[in-house]
Amino acid sequence: MAMTVTEKILAAHLVEGRLEKGTEVGIRIDQTLTQDATGTMAYLEFEATGLSRVRTELSVCYVDHNLVQSDFRNADDHRFLQSVARRYGLYFSPPGNGISHQIHLERFGRPGKTLLGSDSHTPTGGGLGMLAIGAGGLDVAMAMAGRPFYLVMPKVYGVRLTGRLPAWVSARDVLLELLRRLSVKGGVGYIMEYFGPGVKELSVTDRAAITNFGAELGATTSVFPSDGNTKKFLESQGRGDQWVELVADADAVYDEVIEIDMSGLEPLIACPSSPDNVVRVREVAGRPVSQVLVGSCSNSSLRDLLLVAKVLEKETVHPDVSFEINPGSRQVLENLTAQGDMLSLIRAGARVHQAGCLGCIGMGQAPATNTISLRTFPRNFPGRSGTKDDQVYLCSPEVAVASAITGRITDPRDLAEYPRIVLPERYLPGDQRIEPPRPAGEAVAIVRGPNIAPFPEMDALPETWRGSVLLKVGDNITTDHIMPAGAKILPLRSNIPAISEYVFNAVDPDLVARAGKARQQYDGGMVVGGENYGQGSSREHAALAPRYLGIRVKLVKSFARIHKANLINFGILPLTFVEPADYDTIRQGEEVEISGLRAALVAGAETITVAIAGRTVRARLEVSARHREILLDGSLLNWAAMAADAGR
Numbered sequence: 179m180a181m182t183v184t185e186k187i188l189a190a191h192l193v194e195g196r197l198e199k200g201t202e203v204g205i206r207i208d209q210t211l212t213q214d215a216t217g218t219m220a221y222l223e224f225e226a227t228g229l230s231r232v233r234t235e236l237s238v239c240y241v242d243h244n245l246v247q248s249d250f251r252n253a254d255d256h257r258f259l260q261s262v263a264r265r266y267g268l269y270f271s272p273p274g275n276g277i278s279h280q281i282h283l284e285r286f287g288r289p290g291k292t293l294l295g296s297d298s299h300t301p302t303g304g305g306l307g308m309l310a311i312g313a314g315g316l317d318v319a320m321a322m323a324g325r326p327f328y329l330v331m332p333k334v335y336g337v338r339l340t341g342r343l344p345a346w347v348s349a350r351d352v353l354l355e356l357l358r359r360l361s362v363k364g365g366v367g368y369i370m371e372y373f374g375p376g377v378k379e380l381s382v383t384d385r386a387a388i389t390n391f392g393a394e395l396g397a398t399t400s401v402f403p404s405d406g407n408t409k410k411f412l413e414s415q416g417r418g419d420q421w422v423e424l425v426a427d428a429d430a431v432y433d434e435v436i437e438i439d440m441s442g443l444e445p446l447i448a449c450p451s452s453p454d455n456v457v458r459v460r461e462v463a464g465r466p467v468s469q470v471l472v473g474s475c476s477n478s479s480l481r482d483l484l485l486v487a488k489v490l491e492k493e494t495v496h497p498d499v500s501f502e503i504n505p506g507s508r509q510v511l512e513n514l515t516a517q518g519d520m521l522s523l524i525r526a527g528a529r530v531h532q533a534g535c536l537g538c539i540g541m542g543q544a545p546a547t548n549t550i551s552l553r554t555f556p557r558n559f560p561g562r563s564g565t566k567d568d569q570v571y572l573c574s575p576e577v578a579v580a581s582a583i584t585g586r587i588t589d590p591r592d593l594a595e596y597p598r599i600v601l602p603e604r605y606l607p608g609d610q611r612i613e614p615p616r617p618a619g620e621a622v623a624i625v626r627g628p629n630i631a632p633f634p635e636m637d638a639l640p641e642t643w644r645g646s647v648l649l650k651v652g653d654n655i656t657t658d659h660i661m662p663a664g665a666k667i668l669p670l671r672s673n674i675p676a677i678s679e680y681v682f683n684a685v686d687p688d689l690v691a692r693a694g695k696a697r698q699q700y701d702g703g704m705v706v707g708g709e710n711y712g713q714g715s716s717r718e719h720a721a722l723a724p725r726y727l728g729i730r731v732k733l734v735k736s737f738a739r740i741h742k743a744n745l746i747n748f749g750i751l752p753l754t755f756v757e758p759a760d761y762d763t764i765r766q767g768e769e770v771e772i773s774g775l776r777a778a779l780v781a782g783a784e785t786i787t788v789a790i791a792g793r794t795v796r797a798r799l800e801v802s803a804r805h806r807e808i809l810l811d812g813s814l815l816n817w818a819a820m821a822a823d824a825g826r
């Protein structure tokens with residue numbers, strides 16, 4: 179049978195189920211990655227398995243998010259993570275080394291392999307022809323323990339690329355165009371697979387910019403074939419021996435196909451405050467900007483920073499603009515410096531930061547009030563920058579640098595000449611700070627600071643659950659709304675009782691108090707939502723912290739994939755409306771009762787009756803048999819412990 183790249187990788191890794199769309203499959207995971215903000219919890223969960231070493235081919239523990247050390251907490255977590263990596267046989271990448279996705283692409287990713295990462299932008303690895311999927315920390319902990327990763331077999335969305343990118347238009351615009359056409363929920367339930375004659379026009383880092391940003395389509399992941407360009411990239415990284423060819427069969431069938439003629443693209447920009455709010459740069463050109471940030475895991479490869487440096491060789495940054503560079507990795511920094519291009523950036527007035535996520539997750543770099551911030555980042559969800567009512571636009575490095583020069587949103591085609599970019603035949607590896615795994619059996623003590631709180635206990639599902647509607651929200655609620663990030667809250671990621679105080683903080687600061695009351699009066703609370711609920715990041719804290727507050731049911735129009743999986747992992751019932759119109763009838767504060775719950779789950783019921791203030795609302799429970807067991811036991815960890823006791 180003719181196969182897509184997606185099907186080839188899935189078939190080679192299938193350990194449970196059959197490759198039938200819509201059914202649950204279990205796949206073997208070759209590699210894992212974690213970053214610090216999700217990693218502390220993932221390793222506490224891994225510790226709970228009692229294993230002495232990871233069971234993957236390769237696992238890497240990166241520190242890239244919580245870099246601002248305004249007190250002991252982040253620094254303590256960094257040391258905890260280093261000791262965990264040493265103890266359990268992982269590679270460790272310390273703070274300042276760069277963003278997990280960029281480094282993984284450079285030093286570890288391999289075509290044809292599977293990668294599971296506790297970060298939603300893990301699909302960056304798809305640029306190398308690997309199946310790289312983002313997941314909650316607990317799923318990654320299970321993969322490190324050698325267990326399969328389960329997912330509903332996605333459909334494959336073929337993106338046929340033709341033509342080649344014109345000057346001043348780059349890979350970023352390809353994905354902005356897809357977001358414009360498909361929206362932030364257009365990829366839900368799909369893996370985006372790129373094919374067609376245009377693929378060969380894109381380098382691996384261009385492809386990675388696309389697969390990375392593809393997370394914003396809501397897709398399970400995105401993947402490119404592994405071809406001659408992939409070989410060239412791996413050779414430039416001194417890893418040519420790791421190349422394998424992997425292309426779709428000529429008559430492979432895609433569930434959907436969309437075509438993009440790259441020659442016809444022009445510079446695009448996502449306006450505040452959603453990545454799919456895309457218009458042509460020309461339509462918003464002239465608006466004054468106060469801040470321009472180039473970097474993040476989306477656009478901080480050597481190619482992107484070289485482009486910016488070359489444009490700035492004979493230019494300076496506008497006096498009203500704070501122009502900042504967040505390099506993707508130490509490798510990028512080293513090569514840029516060795517080629518002499520760092521000087522152009524510094525002379526032109528750029529603020530060059532250490533390699534890491536920084537302002538992309540509100541770890542500093544908050545923009546000034548009522549001003550426009552232009553970023554090459556993947557997300558501009560409201561308030562994520564750290565400034566209330568922010569106006570964050572997402573664009574390519576080309577648009578960013580042009581606007582930094584003029585002080586206004588600028589179509590880069592209005593600049594004089596498109597610079598020539600030459601990438602090294604052989605990169606300086608920049609990996610001298612990456613610690614390889616320690617030999618098995620070496621005694622390593624885990625360093626645990628006072629910020630690390632024990633993992634909360636979770637009770638099994640009751641037969642009858644009573645609660646109240648704590649909150650009703652609309653469509654496209656992000657995990658940034660549910661569990662905000664930023665420099666103040668991120669240091670609490672390893673302390674669930676403390677971080678749970680901030681659940682839905684910017685949406686409704688009284689929610690936590692109401693949840694407390696609902697716990698006294700009933701069993702807890704329910705949240706009601708619209709379409710694509712829980713889009714965005716993989717942070718399991720957006721499930722774990724609400725669960726800690728007693729939120730046991732979420733009833734929405736539809737869920738984003740990773741968040742739904744996280745809800746199940748922490749025993750929160752993910753229900754969807756059978757009749758979406760029922761959404762309109764529900765009011766905050768109403769009483770909820772679900773009876774016969776355990777029996778319904780055991781019987782495999784797909785419809786659950788929810789009594790809300792005496793009315794009956796029918797809800798769908800679309801989960802696998804394994805999920806039902808997890809929900810009944812109260813959490814994946816409870817389920818795994820019971821499975822171990824039962825010798826399963």
Ligand code: MIC
Nearest residue numbers: 215216297298299715716717
């Ligand atoms: C993000 O870009 O939203 C993050 C911060 O990288 C998250 C992970 C987290 O919340 O720690 C993600 O993308 O999964």
Ligand code: SF4
Nearest residue numbers: 299474475535538539
């Ligand atoms: Fe870091 Fe931003 Fe990438 Fe998330 S999207 S991994 S915060 S750079």
